Amino acid sequence: MELRVLGCHGGESVKHRTSSFLLDGKLGVDAGAVTSMLTIEEQKSVEAVLVSHAHLDHVRDLATLADNRAQTGGPPVIIAGIAETIAALKTHFFNDVLWPNFAKLPTAGQPAIVFEELVPEVPKVIAGMTTRAVLVSHTIDACGFVVQNGKAAVAYSGDTGPTQRFWEVLAETPELRALLMEVSFPNEMDWLAKVSGHHTPETLGRELLKLGARRDLPVLLYHIKPVFEERTERELAKLGGSAIEICRLGDQYVL
Numbered sequence: 001m002e003l004r005v006l007g008c009h010g011g012e013s014v015k016h017r018t019s020s021f022l023l024d025g026k027l028g029v030d031a032g033a034v035t036s037m038l039t040i041e042e043q044k045s046v047e048a049v050l051v052s053h054a055h056l057d058h059v060r061d062l063a064t065l066a067d068n069r070a071q072t073g074g075p076p077v078i079i080a081g082i083a084e085t086i087a088a089l090k091t092h093f094f095n096d097v098l099w100p101n102f103a104k105l106p107t108a109g110q111p112a113i114v115f116e117e118l119v120p121e122v123p124k125v126i127a128g129m130t131t132r133a134v135l136v137s138h139t140i141d142a143c144g145f146v147v148q149n150g151k152a153a154v155a156y157s158g159d160t161g162p163t164q165r166f167w168e169v170l171a172e173t174p175e176l177r178a179l180l181m182e183v184s185f186p187n188e189m190d191w192l193a194k195v196s197g198h199h200t201p202e203t204l205g206r207e208l209l210k211l212g213a214r215r216d217l218p219v220l221l222y223h224i225k226p227v228f229e230e231r232t233e234r235e236l237a238k239l240g241g242s243a244i245e246i247c248r249l250g251d252q253y254v255l
């Protein structure tokens with residue numbers, strides 16, 4: 001499985017892009033940078049996007065992806081997520097006010113997007129890969145994902161603070177090759193991480209202990225806030241134990 005980092009930050013600047021990853025060139029995982037980092041040709045190959053939750057930094061490029069698809073033609077982009085996320089996208093995003101309802105455009109018969117609800121922990125094949133949503137702990141309903149393609153699986157935490165079930169599912173997935181894991185604020189902003197449902201290096205270190213026997217699993221970190229980037233990275237450097245690495249824009253991994 002090929003993993004491409006399109007966006008890996010908890011904010012945006014000329015050097016930072018919000019959360020977005022691409023598996024095998026065809027399955028997006030969150031849409032924080034799925035158009036800003038892909039050519040129109042590359043966007044045509046995107047069959048589906050898994051959406052972890054409805055926060056804007058994870059869904060924003062669904063707007064431009066849908067618009068481009070309406071013009072290039074081709075099969076609709078599948079937008080997959082838990083029921084609460086899909087409901088929020090319908091009500092607050094593709095609602096013919098904030099943005100056109102591309103589930104009916106350019107024509108109702110051949111729309112640019114289709115929504116697909118995922119039931120937590122029930123596997124579903126999306127863009128040829130077996131996908132499971134697993135609920136995590138954020139300020140709104142949110143999930144992470146475990147995506148499996150043949151013998152390799154990758155997990156994605158979405159936005160989350162300390163949580164339980166997600167780690168249990170990882171322990172039950174022997175095919176797991178890597179974990180894309182969020183960390184957002186430096187340790188002294190712990191109060192803000194708590195109220196916003198995110199991690200600091202310190203809370204992340206405690207969470208990673210839950211990997212148990214899988215503590216050698218490669219952990220690829222994303223969602224660091226650009227404003228606190230240096231401080232957070234300095235603190236992460238002191239975290240020993242797991243094989244952790246900080247994602248960089250444009251990174252590609254073969255899992």
Ligand SMILES: [Zn+2]
Nearest residue numbers: 053055138159
């Ligand atoms: Zn969020």
Ligand SMILES: [Zn+2]
Nearest residue numbers: 055057058159
């Ligand atoms: Zn976020």
